[in-house]
Amino acid sequence: MKERLEDIDLYFITDSKLTRRTVLEDVESAIRAGVKIIQYREKNLSTGEMIKEARKIGELCRENGVLFIINDRVDIALEVNADGVHLGSKDMQYGTARKMLGQEKIIGLTVHNIGEAIEAERIGADYVGVSPIFETKTKPDAGKPAGIDLIKNIRKAIEIPFVAIGGINEDNLKSVLEAGARSAAVISAIVTRDDVEKQCKIFREVIIRDSIK
Numbered sequence: 001m002k003e004r005l006e007d008i009d010l011y012f013i014t015d016s017k018l019t020r021r022t023v024l025e026d027v028e029s030a031i032r033a034g035v036k037i038i039q040y041r042e043k044n045l046s047t048g049e050m051i052k053e054a055r056k057i058g059e060l061c062r063e064n065g066v067l068f069i070i071n072d073r074v075d076i077a078l079e080v081n082a083d084g085v086h087l088g089s090k091d092m093q094y095g096t097a098r099k100m101l102g103q104e105k106i107i108g109l110t111v112h113n114i115g116e117a118i119e120a121e122r123i124g125a126d127y128v129g130v131s132p133i134f135e136t137k138t139k140p141d142a143g144k145p146a147g148i149d150l151i152k153n154i155r156k157a158i159e160i161p162f163v164a165i166g167g168i169n170e171d172n173l174k175s176v177l178e179a180g181a182r183s184a185a186v187i188s189a190i191v192t193r194d195d196v197e198k199q200c201k202i203f204r205e206v207i208i209r210d211s212i213k
Contacts, residue, residue: 001083002106004036004067005127005161009207010200011185013039013071013165014057019191026196027057031064033200039086039185041071054080069108074100084108086129089116094123112146114157121158129185130154132166133176137188148179155180173203177210 012030014023027038040057042050054070058080061068070077070085074097077085084106087097097107109125111117120128135145151164164176165185176184184207190199 001067001104002126005106008037008067008161008163008183009211010035010204011037011039011129011163011165011183012190012200013041013185013187015187015191016042016044018188019196020194021196023053024056024060026191027060029196030200031060031066033197034204035066035200037067037069039069039071040082047073047076050076051079054082058082067106069106077101077105084126086110094120094125098124108163111154113150114153117154117158117162121160125160127161127163128154128158129163129165130181131164133164134167134172136167148175151176151179151181170202173206174210177207177212180212182211182213183207 012035014026016023019026030038038057038061040054054076058068068082070082072087072091074085074092078100085097086108087094088110094107094109101107106126108127108129109120110131111120111128112131117128130150132145133148145166154162161183163183163185164181168176168184168186169189173184186203190196193199
């Protein structure tokens with residue numbers, strides 16, 4: 001399962017506040033577009049509601065061979081048997097999450113600089129999310145934009161896969177890929193559009209074509 005992280009292009013993250021439709025419809029569109037990984041990120045529902053929605057997303061992902069990651073909530077990942085979790089710097093500690101999830105599940109960590117990326121790899125993270133590359137409004141506490149130089153430096157510093165995230169859109173994606181990213185997370189430039197499937201296809205095509213292997 002973890003080896004599939006090497007082939008990720010567009011990293012799809014749900015956002016119930018930004019979407020024009022429903023989260024489930026967005027996931028269905030992303031899967032039809034060939035997306036290989038879905039992260040369920042939800043801050044506005046109760047735990048019970050999240051579990052109900054996550055179960056439906058998990059079923060879709062399993063049926064289509066798509067990796068399913070839960071943002072922050074290790075308890076929900078365990079409840080719905082997700083493929084793993086993504087943890088921010090203020091979330092559960094990696095060691096605790098690993099003990100709860102076991103060695104087979106995927107754990108990704110958000111990093112903001114080279115030092116954090118190196119440490120994440122050292123302790124056993126399966127991938128890192130490098131954030132924020134540009135200014136972003138989808139995560140108000142994301143911090144100061146790091147810029148594409150961080151991508152260049154992190155690519156040289158670690159061997160595990162990394163995902164560029166934060167303010168990435170049609171206008172700046174190419175610069176992210178030229179800096180060395182092989183995978184990028186795009187949120188508002190996809191889920192705020194009328195045709196999510198089409199947007200996913202557009203971003204995937206650019207990433208597959210222009211990323212430096």
